[in-house]
Amino acid sequence: MAHPPQTRIPATYMRGGTSKGVFFRLEDLPEAARVPGPARDALLLRVIGSPDPYGKQIDGMGGATSSTSKTVILSKSVRPDHDVDYLFGQVSIDQPFVDWSGNCGNLSAAVGPFAIANGMVEPGRVPHNGLAVVRIWQANIGKTIVAHVPMTDGRVQETGAFELDGVTFPAAEVQLEFMDPAADEEGAGGAMFPTGRVADDLEVPGIGTLRATLINAGIPTIFIDAASVGYTGSELQDAINGDPRALAMFEAIRAHGAVRMGLIGHVDEAAQRQHTPKVAFVAPPATYTASSGKTVRAADVDLLVRALSMGKLHHAMMGTAAVAIGTAAAIPGTLVNSAAGGGVRTAVRFGHPSGTLRVGAEAIEAGGQWHVTKAVMSRSARVLMEGYVRVPEPASPDGA
Known part of the structure; x- marks a missing residue:
């Protein structure tokens, strides 16, 4: 042989x-x-x-x-x-x-x-x-x-x-x-908000009806309130990734949100589309201890965000999801904007499991539609x- x-x-x-x-x-x-x-x-x-x-x-x-x-x-x-x-x-x-x-x-x-x-x-x-x-x-x-x-x-x-x-x-x-x-992905209608609304009621069988922001910016993302699913927004990876029931819940939310966004035709298709959309939960500012052991103070952030990627809570924040966060934060009425205290803003600093991140976005409203010209953030490589x-x-x- x-x-x-x-x-x-x-x-x-x-x-x-x-x-x-x-x-x-x-x-x-x-x-x-x-x-x-x-x-x-x-x-x-x-x-x-x-x-x-x-x-x-x-x-x-x-x-x-x-x-x-x-x-x-x-x-x-x-x-x-x-x-x-x-x-x-x-x-x-x-x-x-x-x-x-x-x-x-x-x-x-x-x-x-x-x-x-x-x-x-x-x-x-x-x-x-x-x-x-x-x-x-x-x-x-x-x-x-x-x-x-x-x-x-x-x-x-x-x-x-x-x-x-x-x-x-x-x-x-x-x-x-x-x-x-x-995003103007095929099937998403080319709109930042594929449902035409900045917030929706998302029905998820076995979980209930959740208030959600479904947005295509950076990457298609489903935002929900942390409190609506029993969390504070200050959780670290083990609190989610060590809980099979929590992971199954978030995957169900992701699958039904993907259908609502027009990304897939049936929830069963979500298993073959793990990278998108993302699902994230948001909460108002609170003090917590990051995974590094350092303290993130409520006064240092505008809101808390936790996001899942490929079925697990991310250790920090995906860059594309950060673009979605910055974009949604700039638009009044989204769950992200509300968690950050509402109002008009051009930048937001949010707390994630590893610490904090700042991202800016320029949003304008014209003809009843929101448009974002760009989102800006810094990384290293x-x-x-x-x-x-x-x-x-x-x-x-x-x-x-």
Whole structure:
């Protein structure tokens, strides 16, 4: 019996924000994986180490959490006024599929640095010192992200004094502008609020009728009040992730919210669409102890938010969900805005399990419709390892 060799593929392992992922140049992938389809999905699943019934991804690059089971494919953009095309794949840990339905806002911070280092940005647009402006086309959702990447002596600056809750060590700040972040995904009607309302009554069998804000901004997100499901908004991961009944409840809310948003036709389809929509619960400010042990004071935040990703409470906050939070906070009448005290605001600081995060958004109302021109937040990014990933070649069907 012949034993197939491993394929060696150039790759870079990067941290972006509070996530980590394996970054590829499109041109470096095996030919069959350069186009969407089963060959690409199979390759990325094997790179990350999925599906893994043990839930550990030991035989791959994944870290067995939603924040570390991620892949990115980048190429020089042929789109006018853009430098790089960015495609994100969220790899399921225990199931054999890659979810391409949304963006990763955290890893977006690493796209600009990778693009500069790999020659995807015209040299004349990259200063020797200062900020390089990288124009990113987010291919999953068809949106523009503008990254402001610090340069020092002709190289991307990765170290610095910028601190981000959820990341242990300081690094250089990368500011991201998510332009026109309201999603216009097919089936969502192209509206920021797919139901036409900033708050709805969402019926979830077995749970009841919950007040909810269903919004497409950054990433489709379902916001509910923490108190309506028996929480305070100050919970850490173990309080939710160690409770199977709580996880089942949130998944039911997510599935029914997805149907209401027009993202799926039936709740059964939610199992094959784990990355979107997100579900989050909000509460007014309160003092709590973050996962690092530090105290987050009520006076330091405008509201509390906890969000679930890939079926588990996130250890910090997804970048795209932060865009949704900032957008919803800017619009009176949403549950996020109400939890923050109501009124008009252009920025919000919220408490999450690892600490706090500030995000800004510019919202305007015209003709009875709300529009957001951009959302802004800061992240950091750095290269953790670069070289090659190795992936066993599939055995032939006859086992030869």
